[in-house]
Amino acid sequence: MSELLKTPLHDLHVKLGARMVGFAGYAMPVQYPAGVMAEHLHTRAHAGLFDVSHMGQVRLDGAAPGALAAALETLIPQDVRALGVNRQRYGFLTAPDGGILDDLMFANRGDHLFVVVNAACKVADIAHMRAALPAGIAVTELADRALLALQGPAAENVLAALDPAARDMRFMDLRDLTLAGLPVWASRSGYTGEDGYEISVPAADAAALAEALLAHPDVAPIGLGARDSLRLEAGLCLYGQDMDTATTPAEAALGWAIQKARRTGGARAGGFPGADTILAQLDGGTDRLRVGLRPQSRAPMRTGVPLFAESEGGVQVGEITSGGFGPTLGAPVAMGYVPPTLAQPGTQIFGELRGKRLPLEVSTLPFVPNRFKR
Amino acid sequence: MKFTEEHEWLRPEDDVIVVGITQHAATQLGDIVFVELPEVGTEVTKDDEVVVIESVKAASDILAPLDGEIVEINEALPDNPALVNEDPQGEAWFFKIRPSEPQQMDEYMDEAGYLALIS
Numbered sequence: 001m002s003e004l005l006k007t008p009l010h011d012l013h014v015k016l017g018a019r020m021v022g023f024a025g026y027a028m029p030v031q032y033p034a035g036v037m038a039e040h041l042h043t044r045a046h047a048g049l050f051d052v053s054h055m056g057q058v059r060l061d062g063a064a065p066g067a068l069a070a071a072l073e074t075l076i077p078q079d080v081r082a083l084g085v086n087r088q089r090y091g092f093l094t095a096p097d098g099g100i101l102d103d104l105m106f107a108n109r110g111d112h113l114f115v116v117v118n119a120a121c122k123v124a125d126i127a128h129m130r131a132a133l134p135a136g137i138a139v140t141e142l143a144d145r146a147l148l149a150l151q152g153p154a155a156e157n158v159l160a161a162l163d164p165a166a167r168d169m170r171f172m173d174l175r176d177l178t179l180a181g182l183p184v185w186a187s188r189s190g191y192t193g194e195d196g197y198e199i200s201v202p203a204a205d206a207a208a209l210a211e212a213l214l215a216h217p218d219v220a221p222i223g224l225g226a227r228d229s230l231r232l233e234a235g236l237c238l239y240g241q242d243m244d245t246a247t248t249p250a251e252a253a254l255g256w257a258i259q260k261a262r263r264t265g266g267a268r269a270g271g272f273p274g275a276d277t278i279l280a281q282l283d284g285g286t287d288r289l290r291v292g293l294r295p296q297s298r299a300p301m302r303t304g305v306p307l308f309a310e311s312e313g314g315v316q317v318g319e320i321t322s323g324g325f326g327p328t329l330g331a332p333v334a335m336g337y338v339p340p341t342l343a344q345p346g347t348q349i350f351g352e353l354r355g356k357r358l359p360l361e362v363s364t365l366p367f368v369p370n371r372f373k374r
Numbered sequence: 375m376k377f378t379e380e381h382e383w384l385r386p387e388d389d390v391i392v393v394g395i396t397q398h399a400a401t402q403l404g405d406i407v408f409v410e411l412p413e414v415g416t417e418v419t420k421d422d423e424v425v426v427i428e429s430v431k432a433a434s435d436i437l438a439p440l441d442g443e444i445v446e447i448n449e450a451l452p453d454n455p456a457l458v459n460e461d462p463q464g465e466a467w468f469f470k471i472r473p474s475e476p477q478q479m480d481e482y483m484d485e486a487g488y489l490a491l492i493s
Contacts, residue, residue: 036430037405225404225431298408298452300428325407325430332407354426 007053008146008206016221024119026054029223036225040327043192043230047152048222049213056122057142057200061112068113071133077272079259083108088172088187090257098277099245107174118239146206151196154218159197171372180212193234193370232333233326235365242321242335250281253290289343292363293334300325300332305351307336326367333367376479377488378439390445390470398492400462403429406455411447425468442473
């Protein structure tokens with residue numbers, strides 16, 4: 001087992017008293033002394049600063065903008081060509097069988113595309129892009145950059161105090177900013193359901209930027225523990241858990257992220273790996289669907305809990321893929337896969353926990369309303 | 375007061391033993407969000423899983439430290455699991471057990487031994 005990698009903020013995490021754990025090959029802060037619950041609630045009420053430097057930041061260039069967008073469209077089912085300059089979109093790399101290789105954010109930067117992929121997948125994603133994109137397109141990992149997320153209702157004021165241009169951005173805009181004298185680019189996006197920003201900064205400047213943000217009284221450092229409970233309450237998928245190579249976009253209820261132009265009857269329908277399967281499922285349905293689940297007792301139901309239609313007997317109909325306690329709701333929340341016949345919000349199903357079948361109610365997602373600045 | 379390697383504390387009170395988890399354990403577990411206690415009257419054997427506690431991070435089992443009968447449970451905990459973080463070695467006791475083999479207490483550490491274990 002090789003040594004864990006360190007992000008540029010490692011020393012700062014240690015100084016702040018973080019409990020460090022291994023995650024996707026990196027030493028990452030799972031929580032600070034405040035603890036997961038307080039960090040979660042702080043983010044929803046004020047602003048939280050997250051180190052997400054383990055994620056892969058990738059630049060695609062080497063072709064004219066149209067050709068570059070067309071090339072990426074061969075790997076993902078999203079509409080890249082219609083994406084305006086300095087706009088960002090959510091997407092995913094698909095496999096020939098319709099499975100999901102990874103989910104990602106991609107942005108049109110005019111002369112290049114900027115892509116952010118999951119830490120655990122970044123080596124494979126980059127190799128896949130290099131192998132599959134036309135010769136001439138350069139796939140460059142921006143390994144000399146850190147990525148910070150500032151999330152929560154106070155994020156706009158915190159960032160605008162450093163660069164007023166931050167206030168003019170709307171959800172999914174990307175912009176070059178100067179924060180505390182440091183050149184960065186930031187998108188108005190995140191993984192918490194809150195308004196906020198994701199900030200790409202040269203690694204050498206990352207600690208100085210983090211300290212400048214933490215100097216604001218509304219900002220607290222937030223670990224991976226709260227990042228997970230925040231994204232779960234926001235109904236957002238975690239790759240490797242809520243979707244993977246064995247789940248398709250339609251099964252994962254990610255059809256909203258596949259724009260019209262790439263769907264059946266669209267201007268550029270198909271043309272991405274697994275298109276036949278994925279489009280057929282978007283049109284005709286699937287055998288299972290990702291849904292939100294609200295356990296009806298206080299007991300959290302976590303990943304792997306088997307789901308049943310009945311309180312006793314019967315065969316397993318699905319499984320929880322993410323679950324835990326939602327601090328904002330003060331109650332357990334979960335996501336999992338069920339057959340379409342059980343996917344209607346309000347449907348009661350059962351999860352088997354420690355040998356007992358406990359009721360859950362199928363719920364709409366997100367559990368906590370999004371507060372994006374659209 | 376005695377301590378187990380499973381981070382439980384055992385406090386004799388008349389003819390019963392009061393059981394809870396240590397401050398160290400509560401800190402390690404993080405914010406407790408769920409506690410499931412056994413029923414009063416349950417006969418347990420040492421190392422039976424008698425309590426389930428869940429933090430925001432994970433579920434943990436608390437094992438019966440002794441053979442005996444559960445004679446009282448802390449009714450306040452299921453409705454207020456956070457009490458375990460606030461006062462683990464006081465208000466947030468889990469259950470009282472009437473031991474059938476009281477000499478099993480001798481197997482456990484005193485406070486100095488426990489502090490050495492976690493240091």
